[in-house]
Each structure stands twice: as structure tokens, then as C-alpha cells.
Amino acid sequence: MTELKLPAIRFWLDTEFRSAQEQMSLDQATFEMARKSRVATVRFYHWNQPATTVGYFHQFSGTEGLEPFPIRRFTGGGLVEHGEDATFALVIPPNSAISQQRGEERYRWVHTALADALLEAGVGVKLESSPMPLSTGPCFNTPVTWDLIDSETGAKLGGGAQRRSSGLVMHQGSIRLPAALRRPHSAWIQDFLLSLADTIEPLHQGEIEQLIEESQYWRCKRFATSEWNRWPDLEEV
Numbered sequence: 001m002t003e004l005k006l007p008a009i010r011f012w013l014d015t016e017f018r019s020a021q022e023q024m025s026l027d028q029a030t031f032e033m034a035r036k037s038r039v040a041t042v043r044f045y046h047w048n049q050p051a052t053t054v055g056y057f058h059q060f061s062g063t064e065g066l067e068p069f070p071i072r073r074f075t076g077g078g079l080v081e082h083g084e085d086a087t088f089a090l091v092i093p094p095n096s097a098i099s100q101q102r103g104e105e106r107y108r109w110v111h112t113a114l115a116d117a118l119l120e121a122g123v124g125v126k127l128e129s130s131p132m133p134l135s136t137g138p139c140f141n142t143p144v145t146w147d148l149i150d151s152e153t154g155a156k157l158g159g160g161a162q163r164r165s166s167g168l169v170m171h172q173g174s175i176r177l178p179a180a181l182r183r184p185h186s187a188w189i190q191d192f193l194l195s196l197a198d199t200i201e202p203l204h205q206g207e208i209e210q211l212i213e214e215s216q217y218w219r220c221k222r223f224a225t226s227e228w229n230r231w232p233d234l235e236e237v
Helices: 020-037 103-120 187-196 205-223
Strands: 006-018 040-047 051-054 080-082 085-092 125-127 148-150 156-165 168-176 197-202
Touching: 006 020, 006 187, 006 205, 020 040, 020 051, 020 085, 020 168, 020 205, 040 187, 103 125, 103 148, 103 156, 103 168, 103 187, 187 197
Parallel strands: 006 040, 006 197
Antiparallel strands: 040 085, 051 080, 085 168, 125 148, 148 156, 156 168
């Protein structure tokens, strides 16, 4: 069990298979929704094809030839290869004890809840509690402190990236799981959310439609543009 809990979380278990541009645009729209509502909000989702995302401050070298070209996330972290992962974006409002914690403490808080839920689902997982250096390669190659690892092999199973902006915190998480456990209505997801908050409530259909509509703005403004994905303006946005 986690030490702290949010009073409430609104959630969307997105059943559509979407592209990387769509996913990052919807994550941004989720952030904006939580900014206005001041209520923690999370979306779980999956991918229509293998995709790669990179952290906000990632600098491409001239030798990188990844296809399709990676989409830059709003959060930090490194290069993440998606497709066989359960992926989610959690936005924590500024008026919570969680958002005031240091980044490492927030990271441990999220991953402790994940580990507890996945253990209940029969996944052999534990937290990497040893001090580990930050990885400079693909994120799933090497775990960092408080990542999820296979309890037998030590291979990395889950990680995440965070960003604080306007007092809110976004955590984008990725967990490599068998297909049956990546389904949006898997029981462990509800267990995970209930470990984070006292009450959980799904977004209403009208709110989901609003998110999708607003995501089109962010897709055109950021995530479908070479200016954002290849040569970003690294000023605060």
C-alpha cells in the first residue's frame, strides 16, 4: 500500500488503438483538463502500431535513423519503444501532497502502487530499490531506481517520465505486459487506481469527446510538427 492517497481520480480506459501523435496529443489534453478541474486524471491506452517516443529534452544525433520518426513527449526521460506495453498518463493537481513531493518520491509512490496491483494479478514484479545511474540509451535497456523489474531476471518491466508545470505533475508510464494484461479493463488497473486515490470515477462521454476535440489542437500545434519533434524550442511551454 502507498503511504499517501489522492482524494479522487477521474479516469478513462481508452479502448481505441491510436498513433503516437494521437496519444501524446490526448495526454496533453488530459493535462489541460486536470489544470482546469484541479482533480487528478488518468488515461490508460494502447497503440495501433509500434512507435517510439522521446523525452522533452532529447537531442537527436545525425546518425539516428529511427522510422517512423519518434514523437517528443511533454515529459522528460529517454527513448521508449511502445507497442507491447500498457501505457498511461496520470496528471496530479497542484493542491495535493503528492505534487509537492520530490520527483524521486513521486516516482516511487506511483510505482509502489503499480507493483502492488501487478503482484495481485500474478505478475512477478518488484521495485528496483538500489541506487542506479540514469540511463542514456533506450529506457527499457537498463532500470533506474524505483523502476519495475522482473523479480526473477531483474529485467526492466516498467518505467515512467514526469514533468511539473504550473504546479501540476504529469507522469507518463509504460509497463511491458502480456497481451491479456494490457487490456484496458484488466482488473489490476482498478486496483492500481484505488491504491492511488480514495475514490475513482470514470470520465463521462461528453468529457471524453471534449478531450478528443482538444487533442486535435495539440496535435496540430505540437505533436504533428517537425518543429516540436525534431528541433524543439526548449523554452518553458
